[in-house]
Amino acid sequence: MSEHADTNAPLDGNSAAGLLHELFAVDLTSANVTCVGCGTVAEIGRERAYGGAMGVVLRCVHCEAVVLRMVRTPAGCWLEMLGARNLFVPAVEG
Amino acid sequence: MPATEAVAAPRRLEWLTATVTDVIVETPRVKSLVQDVPRWPGHRPGQHVDVRLTGEDGYQAQRSYSIASAPEAAHLTLTVERIEEGEVSPYLAGEVRPGDQFELRGPIGGYFVWTVAAQGPLFLIAGGSGIVPLMAMLRHRAAASVAVPARLIYSSRTFGDIIYRDELDRLMARRDGLEIVHTLTRSQPAGWSGGMRRIDREMVASAGFPSSQRPRTFICGPTQLVEYAASTLQELGHEASLIKTERFGPTGGVG
Structure with missing residues (x-):
């Protein structure tokens, strides 16, 4: 990780780990999400991430459909997961 | 478990x-x-x-x-x-x-993570400061004294831009299964024996592990390098699920 510009070039879903941790008590980047659009199952860390410190849009690594949107505002935090059929959080290894 | x-x-x-x-x-x-x-x-x-x-x-x-x-x-x-x-x-x-x-x-983040428990071989590809999280893996591998076969391809602009240069030399001198290939894309000192170009298919194929060994692969650096290396590895037959990437954003990006 390092500083990067807020451009249209996507990063990896892994970059949204800190933001997601504000809502989820477990690390979500190693969780598998199933895309409603195409059925692809991928770790959140592998999806395409658009956005910055204030919010993120995660798109399916295969079909680019939006699987998760999260935005932080001064009033609170929005999470939308219409594009995710389910989320599988694996047990800890070791 | x-x-x-x-x-x-x-x-x-x-x-x-x-x-x-x-x-x-x-x-x-x-x-x-x-x-x-x-x-x-x-x-x-x-x-x-x-x-x-x-x-x-x-x-x-x-x-x-x-x-x-x-x-x-x-x-x-x-x-x-x-x-x-x-x-x-x-x-x-x-x-x-x-x-x-x-x-x-x-x-x-629990996605872009490797510990010795995950075994190997471990294949690392870094561009510039993309070496940082991969260095944590190499330091951990050395501290745990586990001779998991590991290879690193590290692309820097110039000799002086190689981060952790001396420590990487020392790690390789342990001769415990770690091989490191440096490549310098902008200029090379006299007598330089490493790579002299951007990471390319031939470099990935010759310095890496064959896909049959199913290396755990971590690629970190500028977007262009990461995408090139990841897609090249898949063309070479490596499973996408074994390739983990961390993009830094656009090459030469500011932020």
Whole structure:
């Protein structure tokens, strides 16, 4: 990780780990999400991430459909997961 | 794993105060900050932290930085490259002195992570400061004294831009199964025996492991390098699920 510009070039879903941790008590980047659009199952860390410190849009690594949107505002935090059929959080290894 | 194992131990992220104990100049643009972080919960190689700086007027800027130190190390170390027009890195990689404090939270991210328990072979590809999370993996591998076969391809602009150059030499001199290939894309010193071009298919194929060995592969660096290396490996028959990437954004990006 390092500083990067807020451009249209996507990063990896892994970059949204800190933001997601504000809502989820477990690390979500190693969780598998199933895309409603195409059925692809991928770790959140592998999806395409658009956005910055204030919010993120995660798109399916295969079909680019939006699987998760999260935005932080001064009033609170929005999470939308219409594009995710389910989320599988694996047990800890070791 | 035991059947009673809970789903990833829930833990709330909280902001901690880091006190810089040492500043190591790695290259003209890169510094490592060795820190004391009370209540640091420990980490796994490849994870990162969020750093938050607060100005006197209350303005806050936040960025993510990879952890460079092994979990076995006594202190947490971040390595930061100075991005000229950045908000955070000019301070962290420029003005920070021992005794200075800032806020951080972590460790963050369980996806781009490798421990010796995950076994190998371990194949690492880095561009520029993309070496940082991969160095945490190599330091961990050395500290754990586990001779997991490992290979690193590391692309830098010039000889002077190679981060951790001496330590990488020492790690390879242990002859415990680690091979390192450097490539310099902009200029090379006289007598340079490493690569002299951007990472390409031939380099990935010859310096890496065959797909039949199913290497755990981690690629970190500028977007262009990461995407090229990841797609090349898939063309060479490597499973996508074994290739993990961490993009830094556009090449030469500012932020």
